Amino acid sequence: MAWVETLINGALLGGLYSLLGIGLALVFGVMRVVNIAHGEFMVLSAFLAVFLVGMFPSVHPLLLLIPVVVTSFVVGWLYQMLIVNRVARQPDPLAPLLLTFGISIILRNLMVELFGADVRSVQLGELSRASLEVFGLNIGIMPLSTLLLAVVLFLSLQWILKRTTFGRIVRATADRRDIIRLFGVKPDRVYNYVMGLSLALGAVGGVLLAVRSSFTPFSGGERLLIAFEVVVLGGIGSFWGALVGGIALGMAQLAGLKFDPNAGLLYAHLLFFIMLLIRPAGIVSNRT
């Protein structure tokens, strides 16, 4: 019974992990850029949430998620416009990788110097400990609603991309950024919105992860690795794949922690590496 509970909790944690991955997948899908600084931006949004909770103690912390998400969207928009767009159009695929890595180092050390290296977390009080009892299993309300939120966000993102004009423009830009110009669309501006959206989704994941477990300015690397593993395990371009990938990682992590309490993310990393070995075709075939 304890194992079933572990696996269910792992699946719920996976919902959160897939939220970390979806922003990364969106940017990669549209502009073929892996944003190495994605994890640092998530940590930055978690810091913002911590400060807002401190400033407005009477407001419910989850309501404060709204200003954090809006700020992240603006930050992403500016980040793309001022920095990433300058290299995104270069034919060299390594340029954006190196540039975003440089940005991640700057952000990480800025956060260390400005906010200190202390361990922090976003406190939700009662809600973070509340749980449901279903057939004798204890299931946390927070993890469950996180998974539901992930599903809702995935559905809305899919709806936006499939059904709205904005979504059609984004998909067209992803396919042929040269042809879309003939229709009067500026690809760089589309990229700005996509990066904004990506960091806004990342902010949801970043803040909710900060509720679940504590963070430091150095947590960005770890979050990026989770996000990346989610995307690769699930298959690039597939939102539902990201959900499955996240759930697999969450289960691997919690199952690993069960018999090896200080393993951290080791078993999630191992699952990812083993999947690379046995299912390389699933990863490579998604490349164009």
Next chain:
Amino acid sequence: MSRTLILVWATCVGLIAVAPAVVGEGALRFATECLLILSMAQMWNLLAGYGGLVSLGHQVFVALGAYGLFLSSGWLDISPYWTLPVAPVICAIVAAIIALPLFRLREAYFSIAMWVFAEIVAAFTTKSSLMGGTAGVTLSTSRLLDFDWFEPILFWIAGSLALGLLGALYLLMKSSFGLGLMSVRDNDIAATSVGVNVQRNRFIVFVLSAAGCGLAGAVSFLGNLYVGPAAAFDVNWVVYMMFIVLIGGIGTLEGPIVGMIIFFGLREIVTDQLGISAGWYLVMLGVVAVIVMLWSPRGLWPMLRDRFGIDLLSIRRLAPKSDLTRSGTSD
């Protein structure tokens, strides 16, 4: 090799040979550090600048080299100088094994998978009692070392490593293998079509890069007589290598030297003279790297070279002048 080049070379060898007699211990230690980081940056550059593979997990080789040296010296109970070759050999073997799964991935996927690999090895190291766990390993054979000569010997090892690697890279890039390598970096499909074995070239470069990094890492930790997992698997190793290469000039032999001078020059000014913390130093270094990437993506050295017309270790090749003169690989 031209006569001036040999002259410059001999001067460097001479300088390194006599330096310990001239400069103080602190300066010597600093020079050792510079030379070791330069060697690591050259190795990272070999992989990224010539192999087209950006590794974000090269700290794993620094750590494996250091652990290999410390453990083998302890088990065999012989002076660590004798077990130095263990470090590159271990790293080469590990690199050869993980190349198998990793080479199925390209570009950013390879980079981050390397990082994940480094995290896995770091996690196992902190769990393994054999490798000292979280406490790390102290050099048990330090009684075999003569501490009067310790710093100079480390400096000589670091100096020969840096000079040796530079020379080896120069000869490698001058060879037909080097030409094949650069063709892969520039356009792997075109390179394949003229018969260059892309995967084999990348594999060789990856193994060489890992071995060189392991050796430099081992010497670096030998100076501390102690290796711990937090310092050995520090992501900052790869950050240093990358910033040095990017600022100096990726895919050139002189670039990392320029980058190393800026890296350590800035560090001395910022942390020593101005007394600003290491975190701010990394922020400034990152800003410099990002500015260089945006305004001069090839790095500073190619810019300086074109402006002042200096060509020290050029490995550029000129196309044959006409169809009749068939000297395609002359410089």
